[in-house]
Structures are given as C-alpha cells and as structure tokens.
Amino acid sequence: MRNQRWQAIGTSGLSDFRLVDYDAPVPGPDQIRVTVTAAGVNPADLKHVARATSFPLPIGYEIAGVVDAVGPGAIGGSGPLAVGDRVVAFRIHGGYATTATIPADTAFVLPDSVDDVTAAGLLLAGTTAADMLNRTRVAAGDTIVVHGASGAVGVTLLQLAARDEVRVVGTSSPERLGAVTRFGATAVPYGDGLLDRLRDVATDPVAALDLTGTDEAIDASVALVEDRTRIITAANKAAASEHGLVAVAGLDPESAAYRDAMRGPLLGLVAAGELTVPVAGTFPVADAVDALGLVASGRAGGKVVLTVGP
Numbered sequence: 001m002r003n004q005r006w007q008a009i010g011t012s013g014l015s016d017f018r019l020v021d022y023d024a025p026v027p028g029p030d031q032i033r034v035t036v037t038a039a040g041v042n043p044a045d046l047k048h049v050a051r052a053t054s055f056p057l058p059i060g061y062e063i064a065g066v067v068d069a070v071g072p073g074a075i076g077g078s079g080p081l082a083v084g085d086r087v088v089a090f091r092i093h094g095g096y097a098t099t100a101t102i103p104a105d106t107a108f109v110l111p112d113s114v115d116d117v118t119a120a121g122l123l124l125a126g127t128t129a130a131d132m133l134n135r136t137r138v139a140a141g142d143t144i145v146v147h148g149a150s151g152a153v154g155v156t157l158l159q160l161a162a163r164d165e166v167r168v169v170g171t172s173s174p175e176r177l178g179a180v181t182r183f184g185a186t187a188v189p190y191g192d193g194l195l196d197r198l199r200d201v202a203t204d205p206v207a208a209l210d211l212t213g214t215d216e217a218i219d220a221s222v223a224l225v226e227d228r229t230r231i232i233t234a235a236n237k238a239a240a241s242e243h244g245l246v247a248v249a250g251l252d253p254e255s256a257a258y259r260d261a262m263r264g265p266l267l268g269l270v271a272a273g274e275l276t277v278p279v280a281g282t283f284p285v286a287d288a289v290d291a292l293g294l295v296a297s298g299r300a301g302g303k304v305v306l307t308v309g310p
C-alpha cells in the first residue's frame with residue numbers, strides 16, 4: 001500500500017481536498033511515527049479548513065494505529081512507547097493518512113479491550129463533552145438540557161452526566177430519540193415548539209449545552225436558564241457573543257488543558273466498559289470526502305471513522 005494522506009489546498013470545502021502521496025518523516029525528538037489503522041472524522045475537520053490561512057493543510061485530529069518508530073526522548077501520554085505498541089492519539093494534525101509523525105505525548109497505549117475504530121472515534125468528541133460538562137458546574141441531582149444529544153459529543157455527554165447523577169433532557173431528531181433514551185436521558189424532538197416541549201419535562205434546568213448551533217436551541221436555552229454563564233455552546237460563537245453565553249473551543253487554553261488531561265481517563269472508562277462510542281459507520285480512508293460530507297451534514301447518526309490498510 002502506498003503511503004498517502006489527505007490535505008486541503010484551499011478554503012472552498014471538500015472540493016479542495018486532495019489525497020496525495022506522502023512519506024511521514026522519521027520522528028525527531030519527542031516524536032513518534034504511527035502506522036495509522038483508523039482515523040476519527042469530525043465536523044471540525046471541515047470547519048477549520050474554511051478558516052485556515054496556510055496550505056496545504058493536513059486533515060484529521062485523532063487516530064489509532066501502531067508505533068513504527070520512536071524519536072529521541074519520546075514519552076507517550078501514558079508513559080514510555082515502543083515500536084509495535086498499539087496507540088490512540090489526539091490532538092494531532094494529519095490523521096487522515098496511512099502514516100503520521102506526531103508528538104509522542106499525544107499518544108496513549110491502547111488496552112487490548114479497546115478496538116481501533118472505537119479508539120479513533122473517542123477522544124475529540126469525548127474530551128469536548130467532558131469540557132462542556134465541567135463548565136456547567138453541575139452537581140448530582142441537577143437537571144441540564146443538551147441540544148444535539150444524539151450526536152457524537154452528545155452521547156458522551158449523556159454518559160458522563162449519568163455517572164455524576166445529573167439528569168439530562170436531550171434533543172434529537174424524531175428518528176433518533178432512542179439514541180438519547182439509551183443513556184438514561186429524557187428525549188425531546190427538536191423543531192417547532194421546542195421550548196414548550198422542553199418546559200414540559202425540564203424542571204428548573206441549571207444549565208444548557210448546545211451542540212447544534214441553531215437559533216431555536218439558543219433561544220430555548222436563554223429562556224430556560226437564567227445564569228448565562230451556564231449556557232455553553234460548541235457550535236455558535238456569534239450567538240454566544242450576542243447573548244453573553246460561553247462558547248467553547250478546543251484551542252482556548254483552559255479547554256485545551258482540560259481536554260488534554262481527560263484523554264487518559266476517558267480511555268480508561270472505555271477500557272473498563274463504562275463508556276460507549278456508538279459508531280454509525282466506517283469508510284476506507286480513500287473515501288474520506290464522502291465520510292466528511294456525511295459528518296458535515298450533522299445527520300451521520302453516530303461516530304464516523306476512516307479505516308486504513310487491508
């Protein structure tokens with residue numbers, strides 16, 4: 001198999017994505033090289049290209065794979081690494097690839113109980129969910145509203161909230177209510193009349209988390225939650241500025257530090273069978289544009305992961 005990776009050559013979207021021949025460099029100090037087996041697909045893979053200023057831009061923030069070279073002094077996020085170790089890595093650049101040279105401290109040794117596809121789909125969505133929940137300052141017995149609870153970030157949020165005994169009312173499409181109730185939350189369909197439906201079941205919510213960016217989600221959140229610092233959006237920065245809400249972003253230093261610290265614990269929960277990553281489907285890495293197109297539609301119905309290799 002040829003060594004290849006996906007990169008964007010401009011800001012026009014998926015039409016600017018190219019699969020090119022690429023040999024990942026020999027790892028330098030504090031780096032490792034990984035033979036990629038699976039790569040997580042996230043809305044950010046496309047959104048960030050639209051805002052980029054430097055091209056070509058390698059695509060993909062999270063992978064699973066096998067270490068094939070270790071640079072001088074390289075230590076993984078979970079300790080020493082050796083050639084042949086199975087790893088998961090997040091926050092990296094250039095994950096849509098057959099091989100990737102990455103900072104060693106982004107890589108964590110994969111327990112045998114965690115398969116590569118699950119691992120590759122875990123950490124971007126999982127650490128975002130943990131960060132957002134942390135920002136709400138909730139306690140056991142509180143009720144929160146989660147808009148977009150059936151998505152990749154949403155279902156992780158539901159599971160983390162349940163562990164903290166926080167009650168969740170979560171929105172989804174009518175077809176995907178089961179993805180919300182599966183994790184113990186009360187499910188409410190989004191769309192016309194959302195605020196009334198939420199009022200019927202969400203008694204005194206202390207916080208609202210938005211993963212949709214829609215006006216109806218923002219308006220309902222503002223109507224239901226008095227303290228605007230407890231309305232957190234991952235998908236509508238403009239609305240956050242307009243209404244005095246909190247917008248989270250992975251590069252914000254507070255979020256970056258918290259999310260990085262949560263990689264190991266989240267992996268531990270999956271290894272222990274206490275956290276599930278519902279995978280909607282896998283695509284060969286050569287079909288990354290189709291995979292990302294599906295994810296960007298907002299209707300993938302779970303995590304989408306690229307697979308690499310035979």
Ligand SMILES: NC(=O)c1ccc[n+]([C@@H]2O[C@H](COP(=O)([O-])OP(=O)(O)OC[C@H]3O[C@@H](n4cnc5c(N)ncnc54)[C@H](OP(=O)(O)O)[C@@H]3O)[C@@H](O)[C@H]2O)c1
Nearest residue numbers: 043148150151152153172173176212234235248249250298
């Ligand atoms: N700021 C950050 O750090 C950060 C990090 C990660 C993700 N994000 C953002 O968070 C959002 C969710 O990410 P994700 O990976 O969870 O995406 P996802 O898996 O595609 O989930 C999308 C969610 O939005 C819902 N949805 C789709 N169309 C909708 C509509 N018209 N009205 C209301 N809800 C709708 C979906 O529900 P149904 O499937 O039931 O229709 C699903 O629950 C994305 O915008 C992503 O860019 C931000």
